[in-house]
Amino acid sequence: MIKKSFIPKLDDLLGGGIPEGVSVIFCAYPGVNSEAFGYQMLNGRLEEGDNGFVFTNIAEPDTITYEFNSYGWDLETMLEEEQVFFVDGSSHFIGAPPNGRYIIEDYSQIEEAVIKAIRDVPNGIGLINNLSTLIDYLGNEDTLNIIKKWNEIAKEKKTTLVYIFTEWDYDKNFIDEIKNSVDCVVHLKTIEERVIIGQGFMVAGASWTKPSDIMVLFFVMQPGGVKVYIPKILVTGPYNAGKSSFVKAISTKSVSVDRQALGTIPTTIAMDIGHLDYKGFFADIFGTPGQERFDLILNVLSKEAVGAFVLVDSTAPETFGRAKEMIRKCRAEAIPKIIIANKQDIPGALAPEKIREMMKLGKDIPIVPAIATEKKGTTEALDVLLTLLYGD
Numbered sequence: 001m002i003k004k005s006f007i008p009k010l011d012d013l014l015g016g017g018i019p020e021g022v023s024v025i026f027c028a029y030p031g032v033n034s035e036a037f038g039y040q041m042l043n044g045r046l047e048e049g050d051n052g053f054v055f056t057n058i059a060e061p062d063t064i065t066y067e068f069n070s071y072g073w074d075l076e077t078m079l080e081e082e083q084v085f086f087v088d089g090s091s092h093f094i095g096a097p098p099n100g101r102y103i104i105e106d107y108s109q110i111e112e113a114v115i116k117a118i119r120d121v122p123n124g125i126g127l128i129n130n131l132s133t134l135i136d137y138l139g140n141e142d143t144l145n146i147i148k149k150w151n152e153i154a155k156e157k158k159t160t161l162v163y164i165f166t167e168w169d170y171d172k173n174f175i176d177e178i179k180n181s182v183d184c185v186v187h188l189k190t191i192e193e194r195v196i197i198g199q200g201f202m203v204a205g206a207s208w209t210k211p212s213d214i215m216v217l218f219f220v221m222q223p224g225g226v227k228v229y230i231p232k233i234l235v236t237g238p239y240n241a242g243k244s245s246f247v248k249a250i251s252t253k254s255v256s257v258d259r260q261a262l263g264t265i266p267t268t269i270a271m272d273i274g275h276l277d278y279k280g281f282f283a284d285i286f287g288t289p290g291q292e293r294f295d296l297i298l299n300v301l302s303k304e305a306v307g308a309f310v311l312v313d314s315t316a317p318e319t320f321g322r323a324k325e326m327i328r329k330c331r332a333e334a335i336p337k338i339i340i341a342n343k344q345d346i347p348g349a350l351a352p353e354k355i356r357e358m359m360k361l362g363k364d365i366p367i368v369p370a371i372a373t374e375k376k377g378t379t380e381a382l383d384v385l386l387t388l389l390y391g392d
């Protein structure tokens with residue numbers, strides 16, 4: 001049976017999901033939030049009704065429950081209902097009251113306690129948080145042997161085992177051996193270009209599939225958890241096409257810098273800014289002004305955009321030339337773009353294929369009909385963009 005990882009995009013990279021009984025390791029550069037990945041997987045599985053456990057040697061159980069809470073996930077209720085439990089490898093060593101089904105008072109007890117925990121949650125999921133501290137306790141050799149044993153038992157019991165691992169300056173051969181002992185390795189990296197610009201995850205290997213090797217930018221939100229991060233989506237198009245309305249319609253939150261220019265008609269004089277949180281994707285959206293006197297802003301805004309929506313008023317073919325000009329000005333030639341045939345509710349609105357013909361657009365450019373003011377066509381537009389950016 002294939003299980004979901006509950007990390008957006010990760011299942012796609014892994015050929016659909018993760019088979020039961022496999023081990024997954026999240027190997028993080030120091031400073032990258034790897035725990036969120038483990039927590040999110042565990043929470044997703046628990047919400048599906050599976051059982052699970054958390055072995056912790058880095059923070060007391062209460063702290064971890066609190067962290068879950070900060071992501072918006074209710075571990076407490078599931079603990080009370082014994083759907084999940086702790087193997088507490090932390091409290092005793094810092095003099096806090098222990099709290100878990102299994103309590104570690106001596107490092108030599110870790111191996112057996114986790115074996116019991118794995119057996120307690122057949123078909124479920126166990127989180128080892130974290131492997132780096134375990135190595136500090138037990139040393140390289142013992143840790144490797146224990147991982148291999150745990151993974152074997154997990155395979156037998158069809159329990160998913162998730163390891164959280166921070167790659168401090170360990171011996172390279174040792175790290176390779178660790179990675180070879182698990183079924184799936186996911187790297188969590190920082191992406192640098194002079195300065196750190198973000199974080200990304202990438203599957204380095206999986207025993208059941210040939211994973212896609214793309215790097216997925218991510219962002220950890222509290223609450224919310226791991227989101228795939230799309231740095232910048234541009235919304236552009238001629239004056240009055242409906243850009244501000246569209247940004248508002250696709251955004252979770254948005255603001256416009258508008259001015260009541262012509263009496264009562266608001267027109268955008270600087271830009272629209274929106275944030276999108278959709279299907280585990282998180283994006284910043286920038287809407288440009290439509291009037292030509294603001295074309296300089298267009299230039300600035302379009303830098304670093306990874307995708308664009310080009311709005312046209314389907315009832316105003318006289319603006320289509322300007323729409324094409326804006327596509328060129330914002331360099332949308334080079335990035336994935338979607339034409340939004342807006343104002344489809346107005347009588348006489350041109351059909352998408354008619355607009356394609358009049359604008360002389362290639363077959364590869366999607367045109368999505370929409371009514372921005374009624375939020376119609378907006379989810380279709382987002383789905384098409386996500387497919388263009390990340391594939392199916």
Ligand SMILES: Nc1nc2c(ncn2[C@@H]2O[C@H](COP(=O)(O)OP(=O)(O)OP(=O)(O)O)[C@@H](O)[C@H]2O)c(=O)[nH]1
Pocket residue numbers: 237238239240241242243244245246266267268269288289290291342343344345346370371372373374
């Ligand atoms: N009937 C209808 N009206 C729309 C639609 N989308 C936008 N409008 C209206 O069209 C006008 C312009 O909409 P905006 O969203 O401000 O357009 P804009 O492209 O941001 O305009 P500028 O920033 O001035 O270039 C407003 O009166 C909207 O209410 C639509 O789908 N249908």
Ligand SMILES: [Mg+2]
Pocket residue numbers: 243244245267268272288289290
């Ligand atoms: Mg506007």
